[in-house]
Amino acid sequence: MLEERTKRRVMRARFGELSREELRELRKAERRLFIDAHKQEAAQRARVAEQEKAAWRSRDFLPAAGEDGPTALRTSRSFVAPTHRADSGILGLAYPFLADPGLGTKGTMVGRNLLGGSAFVYGPFDLYKEGIISDPNIIISGKVGEGKSTLVKVLTSRGAAFMCRSYVPADVKGEWTGPCRAIGGSAFEIGPGMLARINPLANPIHRPPSISEQEWVITSRNRRAMLLESIAERLLNRELWAMERSALAYALEQVERREQEEPTLAEVVHELFNPQTNSDGKVPDGFSSLAEVATNSREVGHALARLTTGALSGVLDRRSDGVQFDPSDPMVSVDVSRLRGSELLDVVMTCTSSWMESALMDGTDSRRYMIYDEGWRVFARPPLLRRMQEHWKVARNWGISNVLVMHGFGDLQTAGDGGEASRAMAANLVNDSSTVISFRQSGKAVAAAQEMLDLTDTASSLLTRLRRGQSLWRIGQRMSLVQVTRTEREAALFDTDERMVSHGAA
Numbered sequence: 001m002l003e004e005r006t007k008r009r010v011m012r013a014r015f016g017e018l019s020r021e022e023l024r025e026l027r028k029a030e031r032r033l034f035i036d037a038h039k040q041e042a043a044q045r046a047r048v049a050e051q052e053k054a055a056w057r058s059r060d061f062l063p064a065a066g067e068d069g070p071t072a073l074r075t076s077r078s079f080v081a082p083t084h085r086a087d088s089g090i091l092g093l094a095y096p097f098l099a100d101p102g103l104g105t106k107g108t109m110v111g112r113n114l115l116g117g118s119a120f121v122y123g124p125f126d127l128y129k130e131g132i133i134s135d136p137n138i139i140i141s142g143k144v145g146e147g148k149s150t151l152v153k154v155l156t157s158r159g160a161a162f163m164c165r166s167y168v169p170a171d172v173k174g175e176w177t178g179p180c181r182a183i184g185g186s187a188f189e190i191g192p193g194m195l196a197r198i199n200p201l202a203n204p205i206h207r208p209p210s211i212s213e214q215e216w217v218i219t220s221r222n223r224r225a226m227l228l229e230s231i232a233e234r235l236l237n238r239e240l241w242a243m244e245r246s247a248l249a250y251a252l253e254q255v256e257r258r259e260q261e262e263p264t265l266a267e268v269v270h271e272l273f274n275p276q277t278n279s280d281g282k283v284p285d286g287f288s289s290l291a292e293v294a295t296n297s298r299e300v301g302h303a304l305a306r307l308t309t310g311a312l313s314g315v316l317d318r319r320s321d322g323v324q325f326d327p328s329d330p331m332v333s334v335d336v337s338r339l340r341g342s343e344l345l346d347v348v349m350t351c352t353s354s355w356m357e358s359a360l361m362d363g364t365d366s367r368r369y370m371i372y373d374e375g376w377r378v379f380a381r382p383p384l385l386r387r388m389q390e391h392w393k394v395a396r397n398w399g400i401s402n403v404l405v406m407h408g409f410g411d412l413q414t415a416g417d418g419g420e421a422s423r424a425m426a427a428n429l430v431n432d433s434s435t436v437i438s439f440r441q442s443g444k445a446v447a448a449a450q451e452m453l454d455l456t457d458t459a460s461s462l463l464t465r466l467r468r469g470q471s472l473w474r475i476g477q478r479m480s481l482v483q484v485t486r487t488e489r490e491a492a493l494f495d496t497d498e499r500m501v502s503h504g505a506a
Helices: 003-013 020-057 087-095 124-129 147-161 176-180 211-236 242-258 267-271 290-307 346-360 375-379 382-392 419-432 443-453 457-463 488-494
Strands: 108-113 121-122 138-141 163-172 186-189 329-336 367-372 402-405 435-438 470-475 478-484
Touching: 003 124, 003 402, 020 108, 087 138, 087 402, 108 147, 121 478, 124 382, 138 147, 147 176, 147 402, 147 488, 163 346, 176 186, 176 242, 176 402, 176 488, 211 242, 211 290, 211 346, 211 382, 242 267, 242 290, 329 346, 346 375, 346 382, 375 382, 375 402, 382 402, 382 419, 419 443, 435 443
Parallel strands: 138 402, 138 435, 163 329, 163 367, 186 329, 367 402
Antiparallel strands: 108 121, 108 478, 435 470, 470 478
């Protein structure tokens, strides 16, 4: 009955049919319901709290004030760390990868320092002069399309404004011709059907006044002998025997005696097949007859003849033509892209490199970059690897910064025949390079980089997460994270099939 009366009151309240007294009673009933519900919720919370307290009391916890004596593990007093002050150099060692101060303002602006936010400036010659690095050599590695070639072009083209000259002895992909000519340099193209020819046994420059005639002759002969031995061992796929080495040296000496200005590969091959007595009518020391000389010359001659016949005929075996080397040019490149499919491309690269390197042994203190792209081609052959190692060690004496570009540090571990000696030579290239730049790497290459560069876990983990144009630099004992940048004009010149498409860098 009461419930029915309440329903009627509710209905009347909706339509305004309740009196004031009935409305007052209805509000009192609603308040009582609210108070009862609140009391029930409070009682429920109290029961839950009591259960939680009972659960805590049933466990074995430390007292609020901690234990007494030397076994105390905590205290009710708050912990306050003492204030410590130090200069930025000490803090940089204590907290690395927080704020990189950079390398100063001497050198070429490469991009942005991602660890400090400032512009990143790098100059191997200035850093060597200040004692920050022990040599000017640079190794650049990374996956295809991550910006390796653009970094090298940025470094060399901008460096031309600071009197840093650059040389590309073997442009395998034909991508340096545009940047080279854009800054006023010279670019030559060699290959089948091309007018330009390079004689690797010739000296592209005249004898500098700072070098005596006798020293120039000895230096030129040593360079030619080292080149011929390297490419002969590469073509024979073995080391030369002692008598083969002597026969090759004798053939070169005979050709130099007849052709004092510019001996050629074709003439050396002809002399190997047809040895003659020397100017005194005698056979060389260590041989009993010309027949013995011919026996030890024949196989070497057939190996070198591969550079004078077939697709390479007329490319490297004749006198130089159409190539005027000017050491004062800001950049010089040799385009060998027409020979890219040849199995002897690594030999061609070695020949053009030797030809260009001979022009840099002039005793000057000029700041010069020597760019070796497609480094894996050289690593595959122990003779060529040995030659490059020797060139790395004399870089400081010649005022040259060798720049080697490769895909990953796994190339070094499989260098040459994959033996211990070849891997040691490849590792020495890294040890003789104070600057090692790593773009994004694949998983296996990261492990090789960490082992060879002695990277921390934090640094090595970055190599798989770098974006295009970002690179990790090891400069002496310092590490920097850099974003390479380029202008619109540079983007038009530097774009290749491996170009970068984001972050304003390539």
